[in-house]
Amino acid sequence: MTIFDTLESEVQSYARSFPVEFARAEGSYLITRDETAYIDFLAGAGSLNYGHNHPVLQEALVDYIKSNGITHGLDMHTSAKKDFLHHFNEFILKPRSMEYMVQFTGPTGANAVEAALKLARKTTGRTNVASFTNGFHGVTLGALAVTGNTHHRGASGVTLGGTTRVPFDGYLGEDYDTTEYLDKLLSDGSSGIDHPAAVIVETIQGEGGLNAARIEWLQNLEAVCRKYDLLLIVDDIQAGCGRSGTFFSFEDAGIKPDIITLSKSLSGYGLPFAVTLIRPDLDQWEPGEHNGTFRGNNHAFVTAAAALKEFWKDDEFLVGVNENAKILHHRLLEMTLKYGNGSVTGRGRGMMQGIAVENGEVAGRICKTCFENGLIIETSGADDEVVKCLAPLNIPSELLIKGLDILEDAVAREIPAPNIKAAE
């Protein structure tokens, strides 16, 4: 029995899949106390897009700390926050002609989502929010209400309301555009749906099984929002910060969300940090109306600013990311064909892809075998049936391939033999 068994709550989850003691981390490797190195295809659930302890970010942080830079600043103006805002504007907003006010929320994704939902309800004077099947937005009550997962919802202990669930893209089959259903509901005065304040959507559902919305679907969703005067909230907490192959996951769709949430990889270093981006005329907050003690994580501002300058000042980084995404796509596609027979299918987009297998049990066994062979990888989806590759975006290609080799070995071992035979 370790102290984790005797003292740490039963609520632990990832720790159960990887029952070793990690001590160090570097780039795309997590290293245990006894110096076993694992390739990290989980990357802090998408919080480590630039890998662990990136030397440029590390140096910026160490220098800042050594110079007695402010650690905790509430929401006061600090030099670190100023630098972050400058860099975010220069390298992200301006080149994309995006105009948003930046709200520093409490440092978790869920808190950024709470702020987005509150503001949408406040500015429209409406209560209802349309949300999607298999969506995941965090586990605080407001965010949980718009989340689909029964396991998480069940822990709330209160009625979760204020939302109308709509089928996500592909939920009713590939041929059906579910934005038509939303349109129909909203056009029908007798549909029983209260006019929503907003729609909240992930363009690629992270926890919900790597369901990637089609570009046209996102465009149609935006059109429905405009037609019925609903605010469009894109929760880009997991798919954002380059994970999809562009900084924001909706760039290829050319849509203009009214509110955007970012967190996970925003600090670039795994430090807690979240923002809600607000269309300027919607920034109708009273001072402190949505607050939080830890809105001023200046260490996160420092690493975030360093990351923006290091990776987003030109296209070089994204070129590499998209090369990796191609390798990933190619290899996963190969696996679906080889072990397929319909029981393995590809999912996702960019560096947020995976394979769906028969059920959660099979996916769990695949991940377990991967772990035994030196790869950290997790599942997602309604039944945890999707094996999800979330490698750091800048993982060296050879290492990405090595990780995928481990994954393929595990898939070959765990997928029932008749399928493999039939595929051969």
Ligand SMILES: *Cc1c(COP(=O)(O)O)cnc(C)c1O
């Ligand atoms: C992780 C996640 C959240 C919640 O973030 P926390 O920091 O865990 O509260 C919200 N939305 C999406 C899309 C996420 O992936």
